[in-house]
Every structure is written in C-alpha cells, then in structure tokens.
Amino acid sequence: MSEREQMQFQTLIVGAGPAGLACAIRLKQLDPEQEICVIEKAAVPGGHTLSGAVIEPGPLDALLPHWREQYPGICVPAQRDEFRLLNARGSRKLPLPPGMKNHGNFIVSLGNLVAWMAEQAEALGVELFPGFPGSEVLFDESGQRVTGVRIGDMGLNADGSPGPNYTEGMDLLAETTIFAEGCRGHLGKQLIRHFRLDADSQPQTYGIGMKELWQLPEQRLEAGHILHTIGWPLPGDTYGGSFVYALDDNRLAIGFVVGLDYADPCLEPFELFQQFKHHPEIRPLLEGGEILSTGARALVEGGWQSLPRMDMPGALLIGDDAGTLNVPKIKGTHMAMQSGMLAAEHLHEQQQTTGYHQRFLASAAGKELHRVRNIRPGFHKGLWPGMANAALETLLGGRTPWTLHNHADHEQLHPLAGQPCNTQHPARSLPPRDRLASVYFAATEHEESQPVHLKVADTELCINQCREQYANPCTRFCPAGVYEMVEDEQGLRLQINAANCVHCKTCDIKDPYQNIHWTAPEGGSGPNYQNL
Amino acid sequence: MKILVALKRVVDYNVRIQVKPDGSGVAVEGAKMSINPFDEIALEEALRLKEADKAEEVIVVSIGPEAAQQQLRTGLAMGADRAILVQSDEAVSPLHAARILHTLVQAEQPGLVLLGKQAIDDDSNQTGQMLAALWGRPQATFASKVALEGETATVTREVDAGLETIAVDLPAVITSDLRLNEPRFVKLPDIMKAKRKPLDIRPLEELGVTPPPACQIVRWRAPEPRQAGHKVETVDELLTALKERGVL
Known part of the structure; x- marks a missing residue:
C-alpha cells in the first residue's frame, strides 16, 4: 500500500459531540497554543446528534459561562x-x-447545543473538520500505543475500487488521541478489544x-x-x-x-x-x-460497573464512547461534558494518559455514577422488582454493599417459542406510517454507489440458523428498516438497505451472533438531523 | 484570465424544509446549509479550466449573510484563489443579484463568469441571463460541456430537444447544468489552507447598487398533500368512476 498523506497534531479528538467538544474547548482554555484537531463524521456538527434532551447546566456553566446569555438554540x-x-x-x-x-x-436540542459548542471551539482556534469519519485506529510498530486515526476514503465504488473522484483518506497523527464517538463508537469498540479495556468490567x-x-x-x-x-x-x-x-x-x-x-x-x-x-x-x-x-x-446503560478502562497508551475513551450516562437520571450530556473537561485537565497537568480512568472514577461524575450503579440492573427481573430495588438504592444513596451484574445485550434473546412472530399490530392513524416514512424525516443520505458500510460477516447464518432460532431480529430492531429478508429467483437472502441507516448502532449491539459490524460510511453520509 | 464564480448559500438538498406555522417563510433554524449544487459544479469547472492552464485565477463570490463565509471557505478549500462576500442579511432578488455581480464584474474584469443555472432554494433561473444582459456579453446557459480555445468558448447546452453546441465570444457568462461534471471532495489540509486565503467582506450598502423594485412575498404555504387514489378492477368501474367525477 502506498504511503498515505499525514498530518500531525498535539491532540486529535474523534467526534464533535458534548464530550469531544467540551474536551477541545477546555484544552484550548488551558493552553491556547495547543494544536487540536476534531474530526466528525456528520456533514455539520450536530447533524448526527440526537438526545431527549433535558440537561443539567452545571458543566456548561463551568465551561462556557456566557452560554446563558448567548445560546441561540432551542x-x-x-x-x-x-x-x-x-x-x-x-x-x-x-x-x-x-x-x-x-x-x-x-x-x-442537543444537536443545536453541539453546533453552538462547535462554533465556540472554532473561535478558540480548534481545527474542526466535519464530514471526516475515522475509519481505523493507527498504532505504533509494537501495536501497544495509539498514534492516531486514519480518515475514511471518499469516492469508492460499491465494490471498493476507486471511483473517478476517489480521494484517499489521510492519516492524522497525534501525541494523544481522544475517542469521543458516543455510544458504541466503532473505533472505541476496536480499542476495547485491542487493549482488553473491559477485562475488569462487566459487559x-x-x-x-x-x-x-x-x-x-x-x-x-x-x-x-x-x-x-x-x-x-x-x-x-x-x-x-x-x-x-x-x-x-x-x-x-x-x-x-x-x-x-x-x-x-x-x-x-x-x-x-x-x-x-x-x-x-x-x-x-x-x-x-x-x-x-x-x-x-x-x-449506553451499563453505568459504573460496565465502564471499560478509559485510558490506554496514547489515547483516552471519553463520554458515552466509554459509557458515562446516568440511567436513573436519563441524562448523559452533563456526564459526557465532565468526562471531556476532566480529560483536558488531566492531559494538561500530567502530560500523559495514564491515571485518567482512576481520576474519572474519583471525580464528582464518577461518584455520581457509582451511587446509581444498581438501579438499572435491578430491572433485569422486570418492572416491579426493578422499582422496589430502585427505591431501596435511592434511599440508601447507593451505599448498598453489593454491585449488581450486567449481561451482554446480544446474549439476552430467547429463541423463538416455536411460533412465528405476530406481525399484526393494532391500527395506527398518526404518522409516520412505517419505518421508511420515518426515515424520510431523518433526511438520511448515503451516496448509493459506495460500499455497504454495514458489514455482515456471514450471510449464510442469516438464512439458516438466525432465521430458525430468532426469525431474523435485525429486520425488527433496526429503527430505519435497513435489514430485509427477501426472496427472489436466487432464493432467500438478506438485503441491506444501507442508504437508510441513521447510524444508531443498534444492529452492531443486538445481533445475537454479533455478525453485524457497523463501520463508517463515506464522510458526510448519514442523517441530517434538524433540532434533535 | 480570471474566472469569477458565484456561490449561493442554500438549505442543503437533503434537508426536508418546512414552512413556518405562521406562513412568514421557511424554517431554516438548525438546518444544514450548503453551496447551491449547480454553483458547486460551476466552481469545479472553473477549477478544471485553471488546472488545464486556461485561467490564472478563480474568484468565488457570494451574496448573503455573514455565515455565507462558510460556503466561500469551502470554495477556497476546493481550490479557488480568493473570495468576496457581499454581505446582506436580506435575500436578494435575481435582478438585484445580477446587478451586484455586474458591479463586481466591472471591478474584477474576469474573462468568464461561471454560475449555476439556478439555485435550488428559489429555482429562479434568471441571475446568469440577467448578468449577461447587464454586462452586454454573450451567455451560454445549461452547460453540460465547456471548452475554451483562445477568445472563444464552445459550450454544449442541455435543451429540451437534446444537446445544442454553441460558440460564444469571451468574456461571457456560462451557467452550469447537472451533468457538466462531478465536483471533487475537499481534502482536510486544503480546508486548513483555505482559512488563510483572502476573503474580502463588503457590506451590500457600500456597493452602491440600486435595488430593483422589490417583489413582496405575501405568504408561504406548503403544497397540499396529494390525496390517496383508489384502484379499479375493470374498465367498467373505471368508466363509472370517471363519469361520477364528471370528467367523461
């Protein structure tokens, strides 16, 4: 393979969400001279951001005190x-x-907030590049240290060969790379596996x-x-x-x-x-x-006991890329921002990534996560036991001497009980009519001629084992109707309507065989969320 | 030779636009904004002409709000040499835009003005033609192929009957159609370089352009949703249905 073009930064941040931007802004506030590059797969900051969202303003007050006067969004x-x-x-x-x-x-609207934070970061001199997804993590020769991220190629044909406008993705190198992709980031997933960051945590x-x-x-x-x-x-x-x-x-x-x-x-x-x-x-x-x-x-719902180690040589995992969301509060933004700001402070003071994980756990955000650690897993036995457990945990402020376990989501499906799924649902009158009608409002767009970014390792599995055991749950859990089983002259097969994908990552998580791998499509592809 | 390319900041073609509930306009808050795709094609053509040594300088121009700098920066990242923003928070009509561009053309004296055949927000398809008239120079609209040779541009136009090839004397105005080319992807280092390229901001009021009598927009309304049809089984049923509606 030919040498790729390279660029070097002090700090590279993957993902312009609340965690990544809070980190970038804090780094610049602490050291205005530092060169910081933020890459983002959405065409504009906030374009792929979706949240409820009721936010606690504390971290935003600390980071950008003028936000209350100047914030223009919803x-x-x-x-x-x-x-x-x-x-x-x-x-x-x-x-x-x-x-x-x-x-x-x-x-x-978290999308609005992220877009505004992106402006603030740029005003501080952060180099922000929307429309550029990271396609793979770069390591040093030993494979034990992260050195940066390779950007995805543009203009590939469906078969992966270069098209007429092919533009090779370059290598962005950095002293420290901070992964802030949000829930189930595809590079974060690689790193967790590579460094076995989850060796001491639960699924x-x-x-x-x-x-x-x-x-x-x-x-x-x-x-x-x-x-x-x-x-x-x-x-x-x-x-x-x-x-x-x-x-x-x-x-x-x-x-x-x-x-x-x-x-x-x-x-x-x-x-x-x-x-x-x-x-x-x-x-x-x-x-x-x-x-x-x-x-x-x-x-992310795993909480404290499912947090992987957040530091590794040359890199940090922050926000929901690690999984800092507080489930009982149903809030993640304030936690993600705190983890980003803390990462900046740690790097500024220590000049190394080591120690960040412990520092996060000992911080106010880490303690907040510890207090509520048993509430979500308590619901594993159903709504009422979960409510009773939640009341107890709340009463004791998380001081129970135990920590409940989490189980990997993809292992939780029960095989079909011999009967086909009931596809008859009560009639509905409110829009959207179906998932395709819904995707229309997500304004999602993928250049149709590019390679399919949802990689299914073994498609035989879909038509045999998965169909018999689970009746292809991907055709039901995907909120965008990406997966379809179709029968034509060639027989039964899985059809992947990748152009509908809204980048939610559910397939990568819930597929019972872990047979589906979400990868980043061409830069700028995906939903164009407006005020979500 | 200089080439002047006009870029309009528009709501991105992927965005599902909505009319504001009070009918006073289109809600663009939080919407992704882009270079008008036809203008992007025009810029790509200008850059290819420059790369083929047919031009020395490509200048991108926009008329729009302060935020239109983003689109000009994208144009600079694609390869334009410098940019001019005529800043105006109010939307300008096609004739107004043509007058503004004409003022810039007189100052810059380009050998060629390239712009999209129309903008995807108002679909007017007028500015290029009006500019050519004001400037007193030839126009070649709906271009799907452009070749420059000496003082002549040979342009293939997409017309209703097929393709028409014409030759125009330069300087001229050429407006681009969809099939002229496929614009390049911008590269990350070029985005960084673009931040240092010159971008000249000129308030519209200072240009001394007379605005044409304004066309007042009374109200915006989304098209009525299409009523669901119904299928008929036989020709007789069809005839009956048509008669019921009084069309037969």
Missing part, C-alpha cells in the same frame, strides 16, 4: 415534572424519583432511543412540561419508557427508549414507540400536528 427551562405508569387505557401518577426532578435544568449494556419532533396547534402545550412514562406498551419484563418534552413555539419532543437486553426476538422497538403515541392520553396531544424531524440512536 432551550426551555424545565417547569413541571411528571412521572406516570401507563396501562392500555389510562395511567397512574407515580412519585418522582429524586434523579428525575428537573428544577433548574433545561430542555434543549456494556444499551438501549435504543427513538425521537420525533412535532409542530402542534396553538395552546396545546405548556412549555417546559416534562413527562416521563413507564409501562404500556412495553411487556413487563422489558425495560424502557417514554419522554415527552414541551418546547417553545408549540413544538414537542417525544421519544421512546427500549432496553436492548429485551428477550423477545419478535419485539419491534419502533412499533412500540408508535403504539405508545396512540395511548389515549398521548394521542390527543399529537393529533392535528405534523412531524418536523425524526431519528434514533443507541444509548
């Missing part, structure tokens, strides 16, 4: 919290867990979050109202729930999260979300409104 102060348990016909009000009291917090667990932004008729919403629900339509053994956030200008953010440790191979997270919207107390809110944008993204 930002509504939290007013009233409500927590309800749904059944098919109605609901019951539940006491508000302390982690879900949002007084002083803000409902934002990481995840959820799939889907979100829609609606424009509603006048006077239906009370801006700042925050509703969370659990229960219907989720089966009792499946973790998850909804969020319904009233924004300004008659806009509503509505979404649904399903824990990816679900057992039923027939479960369809997207369908559950749509059914939820038709609940008698939710549907009147949406009727007559229109969808502005939609999207989906996996989120």
Whole structure:
C-alpha cells in the first residue's frame, strides 16, 4: 500500500459531540497554543446528534459561562415534572424519583447545543473538520500505543475500487488521541478489544432511543412540561419508557427508549414507540400536528460497573464512547461534558494518559455514577422488582454493599417459542406510517454507489440458523428498516438497505451472533438531523 | 484570465424544509446549509479550466449573510484563489443579484463568469441571463460541456430537444447544468489552507447598487398533500368512476 498523506497534531479528538467538544474547548482554555484537531463524521456538527434532551447546566456553566446569555438554540427551562405508569387505557401518577426532578435544568436540542459548542471551539482556534469519519485506529510498530486515526476514503465504488473522484483518506497523527464517538463508537469498540479495556468490567449494556419532533396547534402545550412514562406498551419484563418534552413555539419532543437486553426476538422497538403515541392520553396531544424531524440512536446503560478502562497508551475513551450516562437520571450530556473537561485537565497537568480512568472514577461524575450503579440492573427481573430495588438504592444513596451484574445485550434473546412472530399490530392513524416514512424525516443520505458500510460477516447464518432460532431480529430492531429478508429467483437472502441507516448502532449491539459490524460510511453520509 | 464564480448559500438538498406555522417563510433554524449544487459544479469547472492552464485565477463570490463565509471557505478549500462576500442579511432578488455581480464584474474584469443555472432554494433561473444582459456579453446557459480555445468558448447546452453546441465570444457568462461534471471532495489540509486565503467582506450598502423594485412575498404555504387514489378492477368501474367525477 502506498504511503498515505499525514498530518500531525498535539491532540486529535474523534467526534464533535458534548464530550469531544467540551474536551477541545477546555484544552484550548488551558493552553491556547495547543494544536487540536476534531474530526466528525456528520456533514455539520450536530447533524448526527440526537438526545431527549433535558440537561443539567452545571458543566456548561463551568465551561462556557456566557452560554446563558448567548445560546441561540432551542432551550426551555424545565417547569413541571411528571412521572406516570401507563396501562392500555389510562395511567397512574407515580412519585418522582429524586434523579428525575428537573428544577433548574433545561430542555434543549442537543444537536443545536453541539453546533453552538462547535462554533465556540472554532473561535478558540480548534481545527474542526466535519464530514471526516475515522475509519481505523493507527498504532505504533509494537501495536501497544495509539498514534492516531486514519480518515475514511471518499469516492469508492460499491465494490471498493476507486471511483473517478476517489480521494484517499489521510492519516492524522497525534501525541494523544481522544475517542469521543458516543455510544458504541466503532473505533472505541476496536480499542476495547485491542487493549482488553473491559477485562475488569462487566459487559456494556444499551438501549435504543427513538425521537420525533412535532409542530402542534396553538395552546396545546405548556412549555417546559416534562413527562416521563413507564409501562404500556412495553411487556413487563422489558425495560424502557417514554419522554415527552414541551418546547417553545408549540413544538414537542417525544421519544421512546427500549432496553436492548429485551428477550423477545419478535419485539419491534419502533412499533412500540408508535403504539405508545396512540395511548389515549398521548394521542390527543399529537393529533392535528405534523412531524418536523425524526431519528434514533443507541444509548449506553451499563453505568459504573460496565465502564471499560478509559485510558490506554496514547489515547483516552471519553463520554458515552466509554459509557458515562446516568440511567436513573436519563441524562448523559452533563456526564459526557465532565468526562471531556476532566480529560483536558488531566492531559494538561500530567502530560500523559495514564491515571485518567482512576481520576474519572474519583471525580464528582464518577461518584455520581457509582451511587446509581444498581438501579438499572435491578430491572433485569422486570418492572416491579426493578422499582422496589430502585427505591431501596435511592434511599440508601447507593451505599448498598453489593454491585449488581450486567449481561451482554446480544446474549439476552430467547429463541423463538416455536411460533412465528405476530406481525399484526393494532391500527395506527398518526404518522409516520412505517419505518421508511420515518426515515424520510431523518433526511438520511448515503451516496448509493459506495460500499455497504454495514458489514455482515456471514450471510449464510442469516438464512439458516438466525432465521430458525430468532426469525431474523435485525429486520425488527433496526429503527430505519435497513435489514430485509427477501426472496427472489436466487432464493432467500438478506438485503441491506444501507442508504437508510441513521447510524444508531443498534444492529452492531443486538445481533445475537454479533455478525453485524457497523463501520463508517463515506464522510458526510448519514442523517441530517434538524433540532434533535 | 480570471474566472469569477458565484456561490449561493442554500438549505442543503437533503434537508426536508418546512414552512413556518405562521406562513412568514421557511424554517431554516438548525438546518444544514450548503453551496447551491449547480454553483458547486460551476466552481469545479472553473477549477478544471485553471488546472488545464486556461485561467490564472478563480474568484468565488457570494451574496448573503455573514455565515455565507462558510460556503466561500469551502470554495477556497476546493481550490479557488480568493473570495468576496457581499454581505446582506436580506435575500436578494435575481435582478438585484445580477446587478451586484455586474458591479463586481466591472471591478474584477474576469474573462468568464461561471454560475449555476439556478439555485435550488428559489429555482429562479434568471441571475446568469440577467448578468449577461447587464454586462452586454454573450451567455451560454445549461452547460453540460465547456471548452475554451483562445477568445472563444464552445459550450454544449442541455435543451429540451437534446444537446445544442454553441460558440460564444469571451468574456461571457456560462451557467452550469447537472451533468457538466462531478465536483471533487475537499481534502482536510486544503480546508486548513483555505482559512488563510483572502476573503474580502463588503457590506451590500457600500456597493452602491440600486435595488430593483422589490417583489413582496405575501405568504408561504406548503403544497397540499396529494390525496390517496383508489384502484379499479375493470374498465367498467373505471368508466363509472370517471363519469361520477364528471370528467367523461
């Protein structure tokens, strides 16, 4: 292979999200002379960012104190919290867990916030390159030290050969590379395997979050109202729930999260979300409104006991690339930002990556994660045992002398109970009609002539073993309808509609055989989220 | 020879645009913005002409808000030599844009002006033609092939009947169609270099251009969604259905 073009920086950050940008900004604040490069796979910062999102403003106040005066994006102060348990016909009000009291917090579009943070970083002199995904990690000759990241090639033909506009991805080298790709980053996954960063931690667990932004008729919403629900339509053994956030200008953010440790191979997270919207107390809110944008993204749920080691020679893993989200609070932004700022402070003071993991665990963010470590795994036995355990853990402030275990999500599916999946669902009237109609609102785009970025190692497995045991769950858990089993002259086969992919990473996580590998497509491809 | 290329900042073609609920415009808040794709093609053609030693300098020009610097920087990263932003927070009409470009053309004296056949936001398809008229120079619109030889440009145009090849004297205005070329990908080091290339910002008011009588936009409205059709089984049913609707 010919020598690739190279560029050298002091610090290279992969991913312009809350963690990566907080890190870049803090590094520049501490040392304005430092050369920092941030690469981002979305065409514009925030384009692939999706979150609820109610955020705790503490870290943002510490990082960019002027944000309260200058922030131009969607930002509504939290007013009233409500927590309800749904059944098919109605609901019951539940006491508000302390982690879900949002007084002083803000409902934002994380995509907006990230775009603004990117501007702040650039104003400080950070070199920010949206539209450039990292395709692989570069190591030194010993393979024991990270030296940088190779950028993905542009203009490849579907068979991987160079097309007429082929542009070879260059090698970005750095003294320290910080991986901040968000949940289940594909380079982070490589690093965890390469350095066995999870040798002393439990398996990481995840959820799939889907979100829609609606424009509603006048006077239906009370801006700042925050509703969370659990229960219907989720089966009792499946973790998850909804969020319904009233924004300004008659806009509503509505979404649904399903824990990816679900057992039923027939479960369809997207369908559950749509059914939820038709609940008698939710549907009147949406009727007559229109969808502005939609999207989906996996989120990290493993917490403290699933955190891999976050430092390694030449590199750090921060934010949800490691998994710093606080599940009981359903918030990750403040944690991701803290992990990024802490990484900057550590590198500035120590001039090395060693020690960052311990430092994070000992920090306020690490302690916050430790306190709530047993709440999410408590739901493994179902909703009610989970609620009882959560109440106990909350009462004791996490001082229980044990730590509950996590299990890898892909091992949790039960084989089919001899019957085919029921594909008949109650009729729905609210848009979107189906997953394809939903993807339309995600404005996702992939140059069709490029190689398929979703690598399925063994497609024979799909038509034989997986079909018999699980009836191809990828065709149901993907919120974008990427995977289809089709039968034509050549027989039954897996069809991958890669152009629909919204980069949520669910397939990489939940496939029971770990047969699907998410890789980065051509730079700038993927969803074009607007205000998510 | 200098080539002047006009780039318009538009909402990206992938973005699903929405009309604001009060009908006062299109909601672009948080939307991805790009170079108008036809203008990007025009720039690519200018760069190829420069690389083939047919031109010495490529200047990119935009008329738009402060943020349009992003699109000009992208143009510089693709390979343009310098940029001019005529800063205006208000959208300008095609005639206004043509007058502004004409002012710049008089100052810069380019041998060729390349621009997209139309912008994908308002689909006007007027600016290039109006500029040629104001400038008093030939125009070659909807170009799918451009060849320069001495003082002449031979341009293949995409017209309704097929392809038409014309020769125009330079200086001239050429507007690009979709098939003219496929623009290059920008490279990371070129983005860094582009930050140091000259970008001249001129407030629109200081240009002394007379705005044409403004066309006032009364209200914006999304097209009515298409009603679902229904299938008929037989010719008789079709005839009955057509008669019911009074079309037969």
